[in-house]
Amino acid sequence: MLDSLDAAIDALLARIGGPLHVGAPLGLGKPHRLLNALYARVERDPSRRLHLYTALSLDPPGKGKGLEARFLGPFVQRHFGDDFPRLAYVQALKRNALPPHIEVEEFYMQSGAMLGSAQAQQHYASLNYTHVARALGDRGVNAIVQKVARSADGMRLSLSCNTDLTFDAIDAIVARGLPRPLLVAEVDPGLPWLGGSAAVDADFFDIVVSPPGPHPKLFGLPRQPVNDADYAIGFHASTLVLDGGTLQIGIGALADALCHALVLRHTDNAEYRRVLRALLNTGADDPALGPFAEGLYGCSEMINEGFRRLVEVGVIRRKVVDDVELMQRVDAGRASDDDLARLEREGEYLHGAFYLGSPDFYQWLRTLPEDVCRGIGMKRVSAVNELYGGNEALERLQRRRARFFNSCMIATVLGAAISDGLEDGRVVSGVGGQYNFVAMAHALPDARSALMLRATREAGGRLTSNIVWNYGHTTIPRHLRDFYITEYGIADVRGLSDGDCIAAMAAVADARFQSGLLDTARRHGKLRDGVAVPEEAAGNTPEHLRTALAPFRTAGSLPDYPLGSDFTTVEQRLVKALGWLKTGTATRSGKVRAVLAALTAGRCDDAEALGRMQLAEPRGLGERIEARLVGLALKRTA
Incomplete structure (x- = not known):
């Protein structure tokens, strides 16, 4: 055990004489301090080439400018x-x-962070998550560095947050006849300990370094507010989830909204159904949408904040074991008392390949009772994201009635999805596991894939539809089309003809873009004359949605932060106000209108918010205008 990062780098460089081909986990498992020490050493020595293979290199927000800087500076420092x-x-x-x-x-970038980096764009690798280990073998990776947790006796280490690729990568490298890569661990005392398949003997790693404190915080994802469109999408999506089934979700406000809807369905079913009726969802009176009697099994590449809440309220609780015959008996309703006792004793209710969330989420993992923590199994990504190549018979039994929920940016009316890149070739994020789960939904007999997206987006003061005729890039091809969900409903397009798919997709588009989509389809001979959207789809507008959900917002059934917030109460007010201001000042004319309105609106009486923005006592014309703009935004969003 080493206590110096420099000593660990000395040992690594001594063991590998030529070019360094280093793999590092995505997200939380990346050892930042160790990588920075390696980078600094190699940067000074051009004779040592370094090839780093990784994904999701987490970077806190920058300071920003103007009002953004006033808000972000103190938050980033605290968080x-x-x-x-x-x-x-x-x-x-x-x-x-x-x-x-x-x-x-x-192979996956922090969303939008590298759009302006030619170096990052040129070296992006477009890979399914489950194909990354194979690619690491092809590249001849000779070292893997990883952040780990250490047991109290120091004899065991836990891969904790990232069991996703390490084991698969080692196997793929060795299978090519290459030496086992040098394994280097950086111990982080703040990383939650997870046992089971995540734990290894300390000598699994060739070099273990435990740098002295103080130890920096784990990277915490700030939880974002959930708006009306997000909630509508989440509630529509929740009607597809079957009791006794399997759940996979992504991350972000849409996933948070879905989890909140499932929580409400289980804990206050009457209120849940009232929300569905307000959204004109046809499932509002479906008896199958009651509380979860059997519960769900979670099987998702990423374990996040939403799963935490679903475990807490008892939605995620259906256990599975790695025993084909026992699972067959359970599936057939022939399980004995001994079977059920073993399932309760040894079963796991949540499988994931990596985890990432807020500081509250990490604290939850640290303090879980042992019997609850034992139900969380951290697995290889090959075991979570696919069926083939492992124990397919077992996984089919475990993943019954699976529902795979992911987000996309844009969808075409012909059923293709755009989730990771732009039509000019630049990559926003990456494919990750999305294709894996969509394909798996078609491979399992009772599974479905649902891609969620907001119907519109606004940029630079211009509103555009996220449902389009065609796009110059595709993440999910149209032949894998399944469910698409917007705030205006669900389009079930699996197996439909092109004409029927176009009609279904137009019915969940914003009303302002429906006729244009249908006219384009007719012009290209893909839609017969006379096809129109259903009468109720004519009401697909933000105003209608806002009116429908307003009573539930007021009553507190649909809070801005359903899974908790990393912002203080005053910061939550400011997030909403600054969001409104950013939208309203996206154009030159919008800026002029906002400034004029702010100057005539009178002084803001929210002294706490102005104080948080360092504008309680503005100095100079610029700060006085900023104070008035913040005051106007606070009033408009109160």
């Missing part, structure tokens, strides 16, 4: 800490300043 080790290679990538002898290849 991430002054000593958070920003990845040196990420800062270089953002400046297109990586030295020639260092190359970073990622």
Whole structure:
């Protein structure tokens, strides 16, 4: 056990004589301090080439400018800490300043963070999550570095947050006749301990370093507010979930809304159904949408905040074991008392390949009672994201009635999805596991895939539809089309003809874009004359949605932060106000109107909010205008 990062780098460089081909986990499991020490050493020595293979290199928000800086500065300092080790290679990538002898290849990027980096864009690898281990073998990775947790006696280490690729990558590398990669662990005392298949003997790693404190905080994802459109999408999606089934979800406000809907369905079913009726959802009176009697089994590449809440209220509780014959008896209703006792004793209710969330989420994992924690199994991504290549018969039994929920940015009326990139070729994020889950939904007899998206987006003061005729990039091809969900309903397009698919997709589009979509389809001979959207779809407008959900917002059934917030109460008010202001000032004319309205609106009486923005006593014309703009936004969003 080493206690110096420099000593760990010395040992790594001594063991590997030539070019360094280093793999590092995505997200939380990336050892920032160790990687920064390696980067600093290699940066000074052009004779040592470094190829880093990784994904989701997490970087806290920058300081921003103007009002954004006034809000973000104190929040970033409090949430991430002054000593958070920003990845040196990420800062270089953002400046297109990586030295020639260092190359970073990622298969998934922090959303939107690298759109302006030519170096990052050129070295992006478009891979399904389950194909990454194979690619690491092809690239001859000779070292893997990873953040780990350590047991109290120091004899065991836990891969904890990232069991996803390490084991699969080692197997893939060795299968090519290459030496087992050098394994280097950085111990983080703040990382939650998870046992089971996540735990290994300490000598599994060749080098273990435990740097002295103080230890920086774990990267916490700030939880975002959930708006009316997000809630509508989440409630529509929740009607597809079957009791006794399997659940996979992504991350973000849409997933948070879905989880809240499932929680409400289980804990206050009457209110849940009232929301569905307000949304004109046909499932509002479906007897199958009662509370969860059997519960769900969670099987998702990423375990996040939503799963925490679903476990807490008892929605996620259906257990599985790795025993085909026992699972067959359970599935057939022939399980004995001994079977059920073993299922309760040994079963796991939640499987994931990595986890990421808020500081509250990490604290939940740290403090789980042992019997509850034992029900969480961290697995290889090959075991979670696919059926083939492992124990397919077992996984089919475990993943009964599966519902796979993911988000996309854009969908075409012919059923293709755009989730990871732009039509100019630039990558926003990555494919990740989305294709895996969509394909699995078609491979399992009673499974479905649902892609969720907001019907419109606004940028630069211009409103556009997220349901389009065609797009110059595709993540999910149209032949894998299944459920699409917007705030205006569910389009079930699996197996439909093109004409019927177009009609169904137009029916969940914003009313302002429906006729244009249908006219384009007719012009190209894909839709017969006379086809129109249903009468109720003519009401697909934000105003109608806002009116429908307003009573539930007022009553507190649909809170802004259903899974908790990382913002203070005053910051929550400011997030809403600054969001309104950003939209309203996206154009030059909007800025002029906002300034004029602010100057004539009178002073703001929210002294706490102005104080938080360092505008309680503005100095100079610029600060006085900023104070008035914030005051106007607070009034409009109160």
